[in-house]
Amino acid sequence: MRVLFFAQLKDATGCNAVELAAASPLNTPQLWTELLQRFPALAAHRPNVRLARNWEYAAPDAIFADNDEVALLPPVSGG
Amino acid sequence: MEIEIQLTDRPIAEKFLSPGQPGAVGAWLEFRGVVRGEENGRTIRALEYEAYPEMAGREIRRLLQEISARHPCRAAKVIHRVGVIPAGETAIYVGVASPHRGEAIALLAEFMDRLKQDVPIWKRGARNAGLRPGANWKTAENVPGRRPALQPLSLDEARAEIRSRSRPLPAVRTPLAEALGRVLRETICAPEDLPPVDRSTRDGYAIRADDASKTFSVVDTIHAADWKPRQLESGEAVRVATGAMLPCGGLRVVMQEHVKRDGDKLHVVRRENSTNVRLRGEEVRQGQPLVSAGTKLNAGALAILATVGNVNPPVSPRLRILHFTTGDEIVTPDQTPKPGQIRDSNSILIRSLLQNFPCDVEQGHLPENFEAAMSEIAAHKPGIESAGVLLVSGGASVGEKDFTRALLEQLGFEIVFSQINLRPGRPLIFGVNGPRVAFGLPGNPLSHFVCFHFAVATALACLTGGEPPKFLRGQLAEKLDDKPCPRETLWPARLEWNDATPRLHPLAWASSGDITCLTAANALVRVPANCASLDDGAKVDFLPMAAMIGGG
Numbered sequence: 001m002r003v004l005f006f007a008q009l010k011d012a013t014g015c016n017a018v019e020l021a022a023a024s025p026l027n028t029p030q031l032w033t034e035l036l037q038r039f040p041a042l043a044a045h046r047p048n049v050r051l052a053r054n055w056e057y058a059a060p061d062a063i064f065a066d067n068d069e070v071a072l073l074p075p076v077s078g079g
Numbered sequence: 080m081e082i083e084i085q086l087t088d089r090p091i092a093e094k095f096l097s098p099g100q101p102g103a104v105g106a107w108l109e110f111r112g113v114v115r116g117e118e119n120g121r122t123i124r125a126l127e128y129e130a131y132p133e134m135a136g137r138e139i140r141r142l143l144q145e146i147s148a149r150h151p152c153r154a155a156k157v158i159h160r161v162g163v164i165p166a167g168e169t170a171i172y173v174g175v176a177s178p179h180r181g182e183a184i185a186l187l188a189e190f191m192d193r194l195k196q197d198v199p200i201w202k203r204g205a206r207n208a209g210l211r212p213g214a215n216w217k218t219a220e221n222v223p224g225r226r227p228a229l230q231p232l233s234l235d236e237a238r239a240e241i242r243s244r245s246r247p248l249p250a251v252r253t254p255l256a257e258a259l260g261r262v263l264r265e266t267i268c269a270p271e272d273l274p275p276v277d278r279s280t281r282d283g284y285a286i287r288a289d290d291a292s293k294t295f296s297v298v299d300t301i302h303a304a305d306w307k308p309r310q311l312e313s314g315e316a317v318r319v320a321t322g323a324m325l326p327c328g329g330l331r332v333v334m335q336e337h338v339k340r341d342g343d344k345l346h347v348v349r350r351e352n353s354t355n356v357r358l359r360g361e362e363v364r365q366g367q368p369l370v371s372a373g374t375k376l377n378a379g380a381l382a383i384l385a386t387v388g389n390v391n392p393p394v395s396p397r398l399r400i401l402h403f404t405t406g407d408e409i410v411t412p413d414q415t416p417k418p419g420q421i422r423d424s425n426s427i428l429i430r431s432l433l434q435n436f437p438c439d440v441e442q443g444h445l446p447e448n449f450e451a452a453m454s455e456i457a458a459h460k461p462g463i464e465s466a467g468v469l470l471v472s473g474g475a476s477v478g479e480k481d482f483t484r485a486l487l488e489q490l491g492f493e494i495v496f497s498q499i500n501l502r503p504g505r506p507l508i509f510g511v512n513g514p515r516v517a518f519g520l521p522g523n524p525l526s527h528f529v530c531f532h533f534a535v536a537t538a539l540a541c542l543t544g545g546e547p548p549k550f551l552r553g554q555l556a557e558k559l560d561d562k563p564c565p566r567e568t569l570w571p572a573r574l575e576w577n578d579a580t581p582r583l584h585p586l587a588w589a590s591s592g593d594i595t596c597l598t599a600a601n602a603l604v605r606v607p608a609n610c611a612s613l614d615d616g617a618k619v620d621f622l623p624m625a626a627m628i629g630g631g
Contacts, residue, residue: 007129076196077200077202078199079191079194
């Protein structure tokens with residue numbers, strides 16, 4: 001699955017996006033485990049980050065599958 | 080509804096044509112959010128905006144659709160600029176077209192608030208934009224996890240967090256008899272003109288308004304409940320009662336005292352200037368808003384809804400509130416406290432303050448031992464899961480704050496803040512868990528009283544979709560003597576009205592445990608930080624209580 005980073009999360013990870021190969025679909029805690037292994041710097045942001053799956057905010061019980069587009073969204077500040 | 084959404088890296092045009100089908104639109108409202116050139120005393124030359132375009136467009140559309148279900152809208156155009164935007168230039172343009180201005184204004188206000196919470200767009204100062212990793216990304220007002228939860232917030236910041244994190248619960252259709260005090264969630268408009276036909280305001284005789292005859296034949300009699308439409312010819316009159324529906328438009332009523340009647344013949348002796356007719360639509364025209372969304376329904380509003388036959392209006396649900404006291408030193412009020420114990424006054428205080436909101440309250444007590452408290456909570460599990468609001472009164476013990484905080488976290492609440500720069504009420508905790516909110520209230524009754532009025536009441540208003548309590552401007556009726564405090568103070572006061580000026584008498588209180596002043600308190604005066612005293616006559620901000628917790 002493709003995982004996108006925005007705003008300060010780009011700074012934390014040093015990239016806009018990453019391809020995550022998961023053997024099976026992941027729930028939210030599993031997704032975070034994968035991400036934190038690769039980008040430990042994300043840990044500090046985790047309490048403030050909302051997850052999106054296929055361009056919608058993901059429910060806490062969402063399952064992230066291989067062909068999903070996942071995004072990590074820090075607190076927004078548009079307008 | 081026509082919706083147009085654009086994200087662009089080009090400047091936004093100066094002018095747009097008004098959208099919407101001609102005829103269906105009574106209000107065309109435009110808003111431009113402009114990059115400010117200054118913030119907190121620092122010059123800003125430009126901001127850099129970044130968006131997640133695919134999702135931002137969808138979120139904007141979803142918000143417009145959701146909000147327009149409550150505030151009707153015919154067309155909306157939203158343009159957000161991204162990239163580097165110089166100060167003074169437009170970052171966002173929103174235009175909405177609605178049947179009535181109230182709907183357009185409400186829609187736009189709510190849309191902008193929600194956009195700043197939910198639409199994936201970010202900004203930061205452009206001095207270092209794109210150059211330095213870790214440059215400060217701004218987080219807008221009221222967004223989740225804006226700062227470390229332990230950092231104390233100002234009173235205004237805390238209220239802003241509460242407002243944005245307490246989302247309106249879904250509306251329920253409710254019979255009028257149960258709707259008192261609930262918040263109306265949809266603007267109710269007049270289904271027809273009121274009154275629906277011309278009516279007489281006198282006992283007398285209806286004649287054509289343009290009829291100059293002196294003598295008339297009486298061709299019919301109309302009682303108050305009769306509906307007998309007919310055209311009147313010149314020289315014809317109809318006997319009518321007060322309140323009777325006139326048989327056609329264009330009539331006037333001559334009072335019975337101003338005629339002589341002789342069988343079917345009528346002689347008009349005197350004509351007044353008044354037509355003695357209440358015209359169709361005089362009170363309300365068809366389609367005119369009668370009661371706006373967000374109104375807390377009082378007796379009068381319910382009477383209006385009954386008048387137009389709206390017997391099951393969509394309103395806020397009855398809130399479910401669960402309140403726990405904590406602390407091993409607490410005994411019930413009917414017991415005699417042993418040395419070191421105190422009677423529980425918070426339970427009745429909270430229960431009574433909640434009477435002003437339509438809600439069901441369940442109360443319990445938690446032992447100070449964390450494991451024991453969790454097992455007690457387990458007994459209330461179904462209550463906690465269905466309760467919209469969880470209130471925990473801290474005990475007086477040293478570790479109370481951590482105890483409540485740990486408890487709320489264990490129950491799945493995200494702690495939004497756990498300290499406020501405020502006196503009394505500094506260790507107030509606020510948490511959210513999905514649609515539910517929780518407060519950890521500092522243990523003493525005065526802090527409870529203050530925190531309830533500025534914080535809990537704000538959350539309850541927002542959960543019901545109503546207006547949160549607002550600070551008003553008033554004048555001190557006597558000198559407020561204080562020693563300087565580095566925190567803001569909400570000072571209990573007695574509000575009285577003198578010649579339309581709210582005058583506030585500060586009440587004496589020595590410590591946050593001092594509750595004798597609460598009998599008289601009906602307002603909280605806001606005393607700025609580091610302010611030693613305020614003179615008699617000084618202008619102050621205050622939160623009135625009667626308006627806030629009464630019938631609205």
